[in-house]
Amino acid sequence: AAQDKVKVGVFPISSSLPYFVALEKGYFKARNIDPETITLMGGPANVAALMTNQIEVSAVLVTLEGLNANVKKPGVAMYIAMHSQTPEYKMEQFVVRTGLTDKVKSIADLKGLKLMSAPGPANLNTAKGVLAKVGLKDGDYTIDQLDMGQHVNAMKAGTFDGGYTLEPGATIMEKLGVAKRIEAGVISTYILGNPKADAFAAGCAFTSDFIAKRPDVAKRFAEGWAEAVAFIKANPTEARKYLAKNTMTPDNVVDEVPMLGYTMTKDMSPEQLGWLQQFADFGTQIGVVPEKIDVKKVVKGF
Amino acid sequence: MIRRLDAFLPLVGVVGLLAIWSLVTSRGWVDPVLLPSPAETFKAFWKGMDGGALGFDFVKTVYRTTMATAIAAVIAIPLGIMLGSSERLYRSLEFVIDFFRSTPASAMFPLFLVLFGVGDETKISVAAFGAILVILFNVAYGVMNARKTRLLAAKVMGASRLRVLFDVMLWESLPQTFVGLRNGVSLALVIIVVAEMFIGSQDGLGHSVFEAQQLFDMPRMYAAIAAAGALGYGLNLLFLTIERRFVHWSGK
Amino acid sequence: MIRRLDAFLPLVGVVGLLAIWSLVTSRGWVDPVLLPSPAETFKAFWKGMDGGALGFDFVKTVYRTTMATAIAAVIAIPLGIMLGSSERLYRSLEFVIDFFRSTPASAMFPLFLVLFGVGDETKISVAAFGAILVILFNVAYGVMNARKTRLLAAKVMGASRLRVLFDVMLWESLPQTFVGLRNGVSLALVIIVVAEMFIGSQDGLGHSVFEAQQLFDMPRMYAAIAAAGALGYGLNLLFLTIERRFVHWSGK
Amino acid sequence: MDATPDAVRSSPTGYASPDHHGEEFPSTPPVGGAGKRPHVTIRGLSKRFGRTVIYDDFDLDIPRGELISVFGPNGCGKSTLINMIAGLIPVDAGRILFDGMLLSEIKFGYVFQNYREALFPWMRAFDNIAYPLKLMKVPAAERKARTEALVERLGVKIDLNLHPYHMSGGQQQLVSIMRALVVEPEILFLDEPFSALDYEMTLFMREQLQKLFIESGTTMVLVSHDLEEAVYLADRVLLLSRHPARVADFVPVSVARPRGDETLSDPEFVRLKAHCLEVFQREVRRG
Amino acid sequence: MDATPDAVRSSPTGYASPDHHGEEFPSTPPVGGAGKRPHVTIRGLSKRFGRTVIYDDFDLDIPRGELISVFGPNGCGKSTLINMIAGLIPVDAGRILFDGMLLSEIKFGYVFQNYREALFPWMRAFDNIAYPLKLMKVPAAERKARTEALVERLGVKIDLNLHPYHMSGGQQQLVSIMRALVVEPEILFLDEPFSALDYEMTLFMREQLQKLFIESGTTMVLVSHDLEEAVYLADRVLLLSRHPARVADFVPVSVARPRGDETLSDPEFVRLKAHCLEVFQREVRRG
Numbered sequence A: 001a002a003q004d005k006v007k008v009g010v011f012p013i014s015s016s017l018p019y020f021v022a023l024e025k026g027y028f029k030a031r032n033i034d035p036e037t038i039t040l041m042g043g044p045a046n047v048a049a050l051m052t053n054q055i056e057v058s059a060v061l062v063t064l065e066g067l068n069a070n071v072k073k074p075g076v077a078m079y080i081a082m083h084s085q086t087p088e089y090k091m092e093q094f095v096v097r098t099g100l101t102d103k104v105k106s107i108a109d110l111k112g113l114k115l116m117s118a119p120g121p122a123n124l125n126t127a128k129g130v131l132a133k134v135g136l137k138d139g140d141y142t143i144d145q146l147d148m149g150q151h152v153n154a155m156k157a158g159t160f161d162g163g164y165t166l167e168p169g170a171t172i173m174e175k176l177g178v179a180k181r182i183e184a185g186v187i188s189t190y191i192l193g194n195p196k197a198d199a200f201a202a203g204c205a206f207t208s209d210f211i212a213k214r215p216d217v218a219k220r221f222a223e224g225w226a227e228a229v230a231f232i233k234a235n236p237t238e239a240r241k242y243l244a245k246n247t248m249t250p251d252n253v254v255d256e257v258p259m260l261g262y263t264m265t266k267d268m269s270p271e272q273l274g275w276l277q278q279f280a281d282f283g284t285q286i287g288v289v290p291e292k293i294d295v296k297k298v299v300k301g302f
Numbered sequence B, C: 001m002i003r004r005l006d007a008f009l010p011l012v013g014v015v016g017l018l019a020i021w022s023l024v025t026s027r028g029w030v031d032p033v034l035l036p037s038p039a040e041t042f043k044a045f046w047k048g049m050d051g052g053a054l055g056f057d058f059v060k061t062v063y064r065t066t067m068a069t070a071i072a073a074v075i076a077i078p079l080g081i082m083l084g085s086s087e088r089l090y091r092s093l094e095f096v097i098d099f100f101r102s103t104p105a106s107a108m109f110p111l112f113l114v115l116f117g118v119g120d121e122t123k124i125s126v127a128a129f130g131a132i133l134v135i136l137f138n139v140a141y142g143v144m145n146a147r148k149t150r151l152l153a154a155k156v157m158g159a160s161r162l163r164v165l166f167d168v169m170l171w172e173s174l175p176q177t178f179v180g181l182r183n184g185v186s187l188a189l190v191i192i193v194v195a196e197m198f199i200g201s202q203d204g205l206g207h208s209v210f211e212a213q214q215l216f217d218m219p220r221m222y223a224a225i226a227a228a229g230a231l232g233y234g235l236n237l238l239f240l241t242i243e244r245r246f247v248h249w250s251g252k
Numbered sequence D, E: 001m002d003a004t005p006d007a008v009r010s011s012p013t014g015y016a017s018p019d020h021h022g023e024e025f026p027s028t029p030p031v032g033g034a035g036k037r038p039h040v041t042i043r044g045l046s047k048r049f050g051r052t053v054i055y056d057d058f059d060l061d062i063p064r065g066e067l068i069s070v071f072g073p074n075g076c077g078k079s080t081l082i083n084m085i086a087g088l089i090p091v092d093a094g095r096i097l098f099d100g101m102l103l104s105e106i107k108f109g110y111v112f113q114n115y116r117e118a119l120f121p122w123m124r125a126f127d128n129i130a131y132p133l134k135l136m137k138v139p140a141a142e143r144k145a146r147t148e149a150l151v152e153r154l155g156v157k158i159d160l161n162l163h164p165y166h167m168s169g170g171q172q173q174l175v176s177i178m179r180a181l182v183v184e185p186e187i188l189f190l191d192e193p194f195s196a197l198d199y200e201m202t203l204f205m206r207e208q209l210q211k212l213f214i215e216s217g218t219t220m221v222l223v224s225h226d227l228e229e230a231v232y233l234a235d236r237v238l239l240l241s242r243h244p245a246r247v248a249d250f251v252p253v254s255v256a257r258p259r260g261d262e263t264l265s266d267p268e269f270v271r272l273k274a275h276c277l278e279v280f281q282r283e284v285r286r287g
């Protein structure tokens, strides 16, 4: 029989790893699924495509953007898997320019410096929230949001003293010796208030249309995804190989780029759901998600 | 009577645009979440302009665009006349002009970021750079297509190369210069907005568009886009008015 | 002799640009990591072109740009002539034209994504949309500035409005049309590259630039930018050559 | 070629001496409707440019099948008048009627005073000449044949494969005249059509025009600053005053056609010329 | 105004009858260097446009302080010749020397045949006329005064506040002539300068030109298709053949100056005119 086609929006960054593992290891094919990869850069493009049913799956959708989209159009992005970032599974972090490493040992030492931030109000407000938690007020520092493509440049050129950045930029910076990591997993530590807490900042989402109209295909797709997650957990080193080929990760940092805590939503513990809810509420608090949302309504376990 | 109505002609376009927009949204041809109705957009526009952030962003963008265009005009017009007056000089530099005209100014951000930092300077200089190329190109074209007899007339009266340049070529190229200026100001605006979107900005219409986009606040996003478009039209209208006053002889 | 050397004039610009670039990098005025030397960039260029991804990306971008420009020309030239031939019609639509010319096409991506889907169509249509506005604007300007006596001559010979349009205005506006086409093809290229960067694409020079940027592979990034610039120059040269052949009377 | 230019070549012309006065001609009324039915009727025509009044309540009849010469000082409004008749510039007030026809139904021939700008530089001279035939949907082969026949008849020796901007002033004017002649127009306007032609060509074209006129009976309006030419070719000479232009006189020229060298010494012709000159000078001096 | 136009107005001119033959004039050698030192020396001049040879090894001397009329068929190369002398178009071969001076040191006056396109449409007529003075760095007040003086002297009645494209053809040509006269040029080129002027204005400008010539002794080169005008104004008439242009004759006109109405009936003048006509016609027919 013909394979079931599934249209997948893919933002080729390291967070999409399970998708590429599943694809390359044939986990989808084995379930008679033929995914069509549609490269879509960033949240707005993915959300627009989800809303108009031009894709059925978004391989990486930033949680706050997904929640927001669900406020605008309920059920447009149902998370079937989430990627957690913590001090261990490094993603978001503060860095400081090499020349200042002696002076700046902790986030609080960033006082009086010129900072950059990953772009978008979610990132900017997260950075500001973290800085506030360590006692830095507006005016103790300056912060400008900057396109991720420019972060390494800006550090190299000394345009900024440090800032809030994401992977793989931070690893590249360390590798090049232009900047040093101060602290990663700041959402867990400062926003959720627990270094052990999972910050589910992004995940893989289906449209409810997809779930409703082709429940069987959706289920099989989710299973393929779960198998990939399991594989990554078991063989992180081998899994990294797929980063170099499919995502915008430089070859020379492939072996160092941190992994994320890939989790299927069906496997999420009540505690984890609580952290997700807490993160969602933070989004509402900073105004990125326009209203309070019950996260149970946007996750779908298969 | 008809003449007096002519002043309202631009409204035809506005109304037409709004009508199509209304139709598209009211019929649900496009998801209203992705394309809000004109009414909703106008509400967001009004809210933003009336003491809201949009008014402030608007002013910021006006300032940057004006600066960029002014710088571009001051550099590009004399240069364009010079280049246009010497076919061989122009041919030598054509590669550079066409080259940079065809690369996205946003690709130049990293370089300008390094050179000028993240302040207004970077945005204004990238935009000026883009506008210079367009104005230069148009002015040079205008000069190259100047009516030969007029150049000869000045020459035979003993005008030096420089005088011919400024007394004849400058004037002959004016209609085309205004085409360049209008293209240039629009491009400068576009680049400013894009720069505000992508390089660290806390204000400006681009910032507004970007933030609204990230927040899926589509009415606000389209309000900001509309503000940018209206600004562009306004600046174009300004140049058009100046042109009408000064270039009275076109086609004669 | 001198004539024959003239064919090499564009090289002056290339060489000059490379010289400045070399100087800037060799003197260390800009960090070589941020702006690699021409040699390094060329190496990356060569590696990419010679069987590498860059060659493929290049071809993809050429295809998209050509499509977009062709579509834009086919739509904009007749429309521009029509608009230009009726001052009042043009004034009615001027707002819309100047409005959209001044809004960044990149802000329109989400909308076009919705309208045209996620494939090549979106990129091509956004680029065509941008190019249409520029070409339209220039053609209409050319028509409006057509020499009046020629229009009258055709009219008095009994040419219908349509004949005047195609037998006189079309020709009269040709020099300006080529300005528009050259502006249009450059803009189309820019938009295609930006679309490849920001909407998402698995190929094309924009994809190459974006990826190189994310990977902080500066030689590759500048190689892709250089490829885009060279492509732009090439397309401009093409139009210039056509113009030289067809518009022999400019300024006469 | 039946009207050999040689007949003309050897006949330089002479102006009348100034002592001939035309007092015996009563000024014709502004409406010159002697006998023939008017082809063009102008009533209450007004035209101003800015504050300059060029025409103010101007009346004129152009009889069908006559050749009217318009003679008047620079800037009096001769070009403006024929431009208005041909519908090229709008009138401020008044009506211009074409013997029951609509303006759009009439086939005009027009040699512009500004002949250089009236030619199409993107076409070769030959195609410029043939262009009005194309407008009339004449098939290509016939267009070519008719244009060639005209060139042949006029014995034009210039290279018609050139583009207009590669031609001398006189050559351009010749092309412009040929373009007007190639169709058989109902009304032919000639605005100083021979101003750039050389001595010989001028005389030759004059004869050609007369021949064409006699053969076809086309209504013609000729603006000329050469008084002899104006009278020699005309059925009536329209003498205009400085602007606001009035009809200073509308003089019928009853000398028989075809006219030739002998006409120039015909006493009637000499008398008419002198009369026109006198009226013209009186008008010019008054302004 | 010392030369009142009235004196001219009442004197229409007459062409000589064709039976006068100029056999008694031996053709002067191509280099017309009778007595006066040449102001412009042309040697071995060659010029072609595409495959058309306009000049081929052409020699000519233009004597200082003389008025040379150039008379020749359309397209023979008259405009091309003065354009080359004025350095406006390059020569293919040959030298043009200015009595020891460089081209750039010489103050030219030039009335273009294409007077419409030679005026600057962005300036009012008055400023167009004064423009060459500006080039000479004459202060604004003096520019105004000198321009006004010229306008006064010519008794020009047109509104010089208009832009050229709002003027009639003849008015534009008049402005063009005034622009050339306002400086005191060393050499004045006039390419069919009176072609669009009305009858009266033509006669008047002719007299003005002669007066200026007598007073200033400026070397002048006049292209005209009006044979009478050419001979009337000239010290020598340069008769050119069809292209490739040769000097068909270079006829000295020894009639005394100032010339006036009586000159037109002077037997010498009549004879010269007839001679020129004959040479011209012989040349034209040969081509």
Ligand SMILES: Nc1ncnc2c1ncn2[C@@H]1O[C@H](COP(=O)(O)OP(=O)(O)OP(=O)(O)O)[C@@H](O)[C@H]1O
Residues within 6 Å of the ligand: D049, D050, D054, D072, D073, D074, D075, D076, D077, D078, D079, D080, D081, D113, D243, E162, E165, E166, E167, E168, E169, E170, E171, E196, E198
């Ligand atoms: N477009 C215009 N705007 C303003 N004034 C104009 C315009 N065209 C012509 N005029 C004025 O109208 C008057 C008549 O012009 P027109 O061209 O009809 O004169 P004309 O009789 O043909 O003169 P000429 O013999 O010099 O050709 C002139 O005085 C001129 O200044």
Ligand SMILES: Nc1ncnc2c1ncn2[C@@H]1O[C@H](COP(=O)(O)OP(=O)(O)OP(=O)(O)O)[C@@H](O)[C@H]1O
Residues within 6 Å of the ligand: D162, D165, D166, D167, D168, D169, D170, D171, D196, D198, E049, E050, E052, E054, E072, E073, E074, E075, E076, E077, E078, E079, E080, E081, E113, E243
């Ligand atoms: N730019 C050009 N390119 C090609 N041929 C040209 C060019 N200019 C002039 N010619 C040709 O050169 C010849 C001489 O032209 P020129 O203008 O000097 O003639 P002219 O004697 O002034 O004629 P006219 O009395 O008609 O003004 C013409 O036959 C013309 O076709």
Ligand SMILES: [Mg+2]
Residues within 6 Å of the ligand: D078, D079, D080, D113, D191, E168, E169, E170
């Ligand atoms: Mg006229």
Ligand SMILES: [Mg+2]
Residues within 6 Å of the ligand: D168, D169, D170, E078, E079, E080, E113, E191
């Ligand atoms: Mg000439």
